[in-house]
Amino acid sequence: MSARTDLAIVPGFRSGRPSYRWRGIGRIEDLEIDFSSRDRPALVTAVLATCAEPPVEDPEEVWRLTLAARVGGLLAIYAETVRTESLPLEVRCPHDDCREGMEVELPVPELVALAQAAEARPETDVAGQDGPIVLRRPRGTDQRLWRRRAYADGAEAEAALLASLVISGTLAAEERSAAAEALAAFDPLSCFEIDVRCPECARQSGIPVDLEAVLLASLSRAQARMISDVDRLARRYGWSEAEVLAIPAWRRRRYLALDGDGWPA
Ligand SMILES: [Zn+2]
Numbered sequence: 001m002s003a004r005t006d007l008a009i010v011p012g013f014r015s016g017r018p019s020y021r022w023r024g025i026g027r028i029e030d031l032e033i034d035f036s037s038r039d040r041p042a043l044v045t046a047v048l049a050t051c052a053e054p055p056v057e058d059p060e061e062v063w064r065l066t067l068a069a070r071v072g073g074l075l076a077i078y079a080e081t082v083r084t085e086s087l088p089l090e091v092r093c094p095h096d097d098c099r100e101g102m103e104v105e106l107p108v109p110e111l112v113a114l115a116q117a118a119e120a121r122p123e124t125d126v127a128g129q130d131g132p133i134v135l136r137r138p139r140g141t142d143q144r145l146w147r148r149r150a151y152a153d154g155a156e157a158e159a160a161l162l163a164s165l166v167i168s169g170t171l172a173a174e175e176r177s178a179a180a181e182a183l184a185a186f187d188p189l190s191c192f193e194i195d196v197r198c199p200e201c202a203r204q205s206g207i208p209v210d211l212e213a214v215l216l217a218s219l220s221r222a223q224a225r226m227i228s229d230v231d232r233l234a235r236r237y238g239w240s241e242a243e244v245l246a247i248p249a250w251r252r253r254r255y256l257a258l259d260g261d262g263w264p265a
Pocket residue numbers: 093094095098099100198199200201202203
């Protein structure tokens with residue numbers, strides 16, 4: 001494995017902002033995270049608040065992080081949990097006449113660098129009819145607000161979302177799609193896309209990847225492994241949940257690898 005990137009300097013590390021170090025999933029309190037929650041922004045907040053070091057007393061702090069920073073935090077927690085610097089993905093060629101499955105590995109340090117770059121620039125501007133329009137990066141608090149509102153359709157939602165991000169200037173209706181595109185390019189982690197060449201049909205395509213979902217799924221599997229360890233070791237040795245989880249994961253693997261006579265199975 002290459003030298004570790006300093007994953008601590010992920011989100012919100014501009015001067016005067018609190019800085020967090022992130023740890024991997026594995027402590028008993030991590031069993032409190034409900035990965036089956038359908039409220040994804042709240043789930044991301046719970047993961048980030050639980051795995052921040054020092055622990056976050058007020059979850060509002062985590063809600064206020066930009067979406068890029070929140071994905072950056074999840075990336076750091078993922079890297080600490082699985083002790084790897086690559087994120088494997090399974091994608092499909094988007095062309096209907098092909099649909100070949102492909103395996104891609106994304107480099108975590110480079111994704112973290114995107115999060116850091118995003119945090120360094122909280123605003124962007126797009127050219128409007130009446131001069132530049134300044135848009136700010138969306139935050140967790142925006143997502144929470146958007147979830148609570150009921151929009152008639154996608155167009156109304158997009159208009160309201162964009163309007164809430166305008167800091168200065170006037171965004172005309174016909175400028176919305178250009179502004180949405182500018183924001184997507186400005187926020188590569190929340191609107192992530194990989195550019196791959198299909199080995200089967202040789203066509204180059206951009207494939208959207210929901211990084212937040214991929215990372216949450218991986219962390220959810222880590223939590224499921226903890227529960228499975230507790231179940232098996234509690235049955236075998238009569239240890240409590242707390243006792244099992246106090247043992248480092250690598251040592252739990254060693255116990256689980258033993259057969260009934262104490263020899264590696
Ligand atoms: Zn293809």
